[in-house]
Amino acid sequence: MVTPRTMSEKILSxxxxxxxxxxxxxxxxxxxxxxxxxxxxxxIAYFEAMGGTRLADPSRVAFALDHYSPPTRPETAAFHAxxxxxxxxxxxxxxxxxxxxxxxxxxERGMARPGMLVIGADSHTVTCGALNLFATGVGSSxxxxxxxxxxxxxxxxxTIRIFLVGERAPDFAAKDVALAMVAxxxxxxxxxxxxxxxxxxxxxxxxxxxxxxxxxxxxxxxKAALFPADGKTEAYxxxxxxxxxxxxxxxxxxxxxxxxxxxxxxxxxxxxxxxxPEHVVPLVDAIGTPIHMVFIGTCxxxxxxxxxxxxxxxxxxxxxxxxxxxxxxxxASGEVRQRLTEDGTLAAFVAxxxxxxxxxxxxxxxxxxxxxxxxxxxxSTANRNFKARMGNATASIxxxxxxxxxxxxxxxxxxxxxxxxxxxx
Amino acid sequence: xIRSIEGRARRLGDNVNTDYIIASTRxxxxxxxxxxxxxxxxxxxxxxxxxxxxxxxxxxxxNFGCGSAMEIAATVILAAGIRAVLATSFSRTFYRxxxxxxxxxxxxxxxxxxxxxRLSIALADxxxxxxxxxxxxxxxxxxxxxxxxxxxxxxxxxxxVRQSRQWLAPNAQ
Numbered sequence: 037m038v039t040p041r042t043m044s045e046k047i048l049s050x051x052x053x054x055x056x057x058x059x060x061x062x063x064x065x066x067x068x069x070x071x072x073x074x075x076x077x078x079x080i081a082y083f084e085a086m087g088g089t090r091l092a093d094p095s096r097v098a099f100a101l102d103h104y105s106p107p108t109r110p111e112t113a114a115f116h117a118x119x120x121x122x123x124x125x126x127x128x129x130x131x132x133x134x135x136x137x138x139x140x141x142x143x144e145r146g147m148a149r150p151g152m153l154v155i156g157a158d159s160h161t162v163t164c165g166a167l168n169l170f171a172t173g174v175g176s177s178x179x180x181x182x183x184x185x186x187x188x189x190x191x192x193x194x195t196i197r198i199f200l201v202g203e204r205a206p207d208f209a210a211k212d213v214a215l216a217m218v219a220x221x222x223x224x225x226x227x228x229x230x231x232x233x234x235x236x237x238x239x240x241x242x243x244x245x246x247x248x249x250x251x252x253x254x255x256x257x258x259k260a261a262l263f264p265a266d267g268k269t270e271a272y273x274x275x276x277x278x279x280x281x282x283x284x285x286x287x288x289x290x291x292x293x294x295x296x297x298x299x300x301x302x303x304x305x306x307x308x309x310x311x312x313p314e315h316v317v318p319l320v321d322a323i324g325t326p327i328h329m330v331f332i333g334t335c336x337x338x339x340x341x342x343x344x345x346x347x348x349x350x351x352x353x354x355x356x357x358x359x360x361x362x363x364x365x366x367x368a369s370g371e372v373r374q375r376l377t378e379d380g381t382l383a384a385f386v387a388x389x390x391x392x393x394x395x396x397x398x399x400x401x402x403x404x405x406x407x408x409x410x411x412x413x414x415x416s417t418a419n420r421n422f423k424a425r426m427g428n429a430t431a432s433i434x435x436x437x438x439x440x441x442x443x444x445x446x447x448x449x450x451x452x453x454x455x456x457x458x459x460x461x
Numbered sequence: 462x463i464r465s466i467e468g469r470a471r472r473l474g475d476n477v478n479t480d481y482i483i484a485s486t487r488x489x490x491x492x493x494x495x496x497x498x499x500x501x502x503x504x505x506x507x508x509x510x511x512x513x514x515x516x517x518x519x520x521x522x523x524n525f526g527c528g529s530a531m532e533i534a535a536t537v538i539l540a541a542g543i544r545a546v547l548a549t550s551f552s553r554t555f556y557r558x559x560x561x562x563x564x565x566x567x568x569x570x571x572x573x574x575x576x577x578x579r580l581s582i583a584l585a586d587x588x589x590x591x592x593x594x595x596x597x598x599x600x601x602x603x604x605x606x607x608x609x610x611x612x613x614x615x616x617x618x619x620x621x622v623r624q625s626r627q628w629l630a631p632n633a634q
Contacts, residue, residue, distance in 0.1 A: 086622040159530040175532035175558040224524035401485040
């Protein structure tokens, strides 16, 4: 009889060719080895120092120019030239400037599919787990070793089960739930562990929302964050790939180290206060805090659905930005920008005075896009609000849903996106 | 194999993320650690880099190295002349990056260690023992073992892969 296994144990068994159970060290063959312009220059240096001459499998290696999109200095432009040259010489896939954030592009082009193993030199590679696969972040040296050997060593993680239960309110964002999840787990509550999502509430979230959960999981330290595959997964992938979907299901009786239940019906909008994504409070507790810059974008909140949510709130509120508020909009990918262009969303943002920047990571980590001024308060749809994260150590960054960001852009202060700017009892 | 390390404790708190170790905006402009080491931990303490002594060891609390998986956060610490980082717990990506570059991560309870304490670390096969010579206390943590010990003993992942172009421990049932 086969021992019941979690999704992670099944995927790491299949990609290592042995029975892989929590705690085991296994050598796995990744389906994708993913680098960015921020991590690949070092990976290329490691590759050369390791004596690498060729990629073990060029068809499984991709690089994205997303963190410095576009480059604003000769030094970063030189990093781009280096990565482009390497990808070209070795036959790897390249997502050039403006194509989007590495793991976002992997998902939206149908390159990330159920059952796969993805390693990326970008901690938010975990995002791809929303598509029922094992995706995890590594450093540049592990990336280089995987490029040369075609393998990566992994400790098979224990799994924490997240049960989503209760009725989801229509104006309640995935970001609100995901922030509540990070707060419940704590900044290292899932360190070395994988998350698996279960429960009737899963079906309430389309793929774009599931990506938000998997993305924020790393702020609790998670190694991977896997959703089951269902009709919504198939619908998302059927537009993007001809490959069939083979869902990976957890076995009944699989071993979990912890269960966390989140009741969607009991939650209200959330906000993370400076300077940690685990400093999460009900948004009503922060109402009235002045906001000087609003940033809608990133691998957490830069997808089509996010901009639609934000625009709905902006239009409902009259569409006039508060005096002195800078609204910065950065689509997560070129495809997102294309769709927002076609449906008029971007034009509406521009008409309101928003600054629209090149698809990619944008202002999130201060490496491209807009840097906040001294002592500014920023409300952002991103995932990290560490001090100096956006390039100015005197700025304070708050994290919330796209709707909450839009509400603040209208009022100039943190406001309830559900309509009232007054604190609810 | 390194069996012992001695040095002076440089006390840091919980959740020191990799952006605090070295800001993304700094590594955007250069990957030269000889330059970047002057900005080590600047967000927490702008004077920190200039105050580093020849045998300093970083002492964090919980979840050291959380956030971005950027490997330069480990290599900049090494470039500053720091050979080991002690913490009650580490983020998984920082721990891997440290081992891969020969920076020794020492996982042990650090609550009792104060700024400036003299530390003596013994790396044995069954445990790591940290003696706080100043406070006359000791703490123990799990040893670095298995594949990670192999990588550390090889002198880092570059040397490890360079030897054979493959992983030396094949999958065994």
